[in-house]
Amino acid sequence: MFGGRGFSTGLVLATTILCAYSAPALEIRAVADHAVTFQTIYVPPATYNTPKTLYARTVQLADGTLLATWENYSPEPPMVYFPIYRSTDKGETWTSFSTVQDQVNGWGLRYQPSLYLLPQTIGNLTKGTILCAGNSIPTDLSQTKIDLYASQDSGATWSFVSSIASGGAADPSNGQTPVWEPFLMVYDNQLVAYYSDQRDPAHGQKLVHQVSSDGITWGAIVDDVAYPTYSQRPGMTTIAPLPNGQWIVTYEYGGGPNPRNAGYPIYYRISPSPLTFNNATGVLLNANGTIPSSSPYVVWSPSGGVNGTIAVSANSHSQIFVNTKLGDASSWVIYSTPQAAAYSRHLRVMDDPDYLLIMGGGPLGGDNSVTDSVMKLPNL
Structure with a gap:
């Protein structure tokens, strides 16, 4: 959690990994991937609370349809919720489609939604089920609870599945005990839920995961990034597979080394398994002296060379920061995008992996709306 938030082996292997994790196989679609430049998806009413929207996310269905959601700062009551918008033309236009509502706590679904399409059956959740994990938090921000919802009708309706983790007040101060920022992935026939955890008295915040064979019962908490100094706060897990069988995780490193006054410098780790990042070394993302800060999101595309x-x-x-050398620390390059900066801005590799979707819900404290762009990746 960004501390300033206040209110709250080869090409075959590469293609196999991509299909199983980050994007569907390239198919002929009714609408081909194409450039989209800073398209408005949703403008909230003037009655919404600041920042009105934040923290946008997408998922792509088997037929190419895109669904999007975000933090929605609607007046209360009624309870806050995650809106679902749909695009059938590869991000060019969007329409309101459904909502994910709190069905168990009476608090609302307030922060940090994460969408994921199951690439295989997990328990009674069939392949193609859409999952939405998010933070259910009451209006007074006194508790946090990462809950999991599922849709088996392409996002039209949603049902509660399980609670992954529960914590204290939604306050990012060291000493508080919330849970934050879920990220979902299937690995080794299990559903993995990654999140930021402030409940361990030895760590102001650390990154952890839990696994489930059915999406209902969750295993022990496993550390992913946990520093020995209490005040150091890694946060905001996102993960992508690499074509050499390795995995990359990015995170912000609050309280850690602070080069060039980057408040929450972006670090990454590379591991042979996405379950063993705590054994890997953290590397500062440094693009020839430029250090990005806060709320990273990482993806990998087969576009751009071997x-x-x-x-x-x-x-x-x-801009985005790109690397065509498997994460080599000296090979990061800054590349311009048509999309504005945003807190926890989202990336998605499209069917045609030359194209990258970027979606944002606006900056912290802004008078926000939700926007997206689709751009061609550089062939560096």
Whole structure:
């Protein structure tokens, strides 16, 4: 959690990994991927609370349809919720489609939604089920609870599945005990839920995961990034597969080394398994002296050469940071985008992996709306 938030082996392997995790196989679609420049998706009413929207996310269905959601700062009551918007033309236009509502707590679904399309059956959740994990928090911000919802009708309706983790007040101060920022992924026939955890008295915040074979019962908490100094706060897990069988995780590193006054410098780790990042070394993302800061998001695309392209977004920049050398620390390059900077801005590799979707819900404290762009990745 960004501390300033206040209110709250080869090409075959590469293609296999991509299909299983970050994007569907390239198919002929009714609408081809194409450039979209700073398209408005949703403008909230003037009655919404600041920042009105934040923290946008997408998922792509098997037929190419895109669904999007975000933090929605609607007046209360009624309870806050996650809106679902749909695009059938690859991000060019969007329409309101459904909502994900709190069905169990009476608090609302307030922060940090995460959408994921199941690539295989997990328990009674069939392949193609859409999952939405998010933070259910009451109006007084006194509790946090990462809950999991599922849709088996392409996002039209949603049902509660389980609670992944529960914590204290939605306050990012060290000493408080919330849970934050879920990120979902299937690995080794299990559903993995990654999140930021402030409940361990030895750590102001750390990154952890839990696994489930059915989406209902969750295993033990496993550390992913946990520093020995209490005040150091890694946050905001996102993960992508690499074509050499490795995995990359990005995170903001609050309270850690602060080069060039980057308040929450972006670090990454590379591991042979997405379950063993705590054994890997953290590396500062440094693009020839430019250090991005806060709320990163990482994806990998087979576009851009034999190693494909790692792309990272950060709150501090409208550009993306790209690497075509499997995360080599000296090979990061800044590349311009048509999309504005935003807190926890989202990336998605499209069916045609030359194209990257970027979606934002606006900056912290802004008078926000939700926007997206689709751009061609550089072939560096």
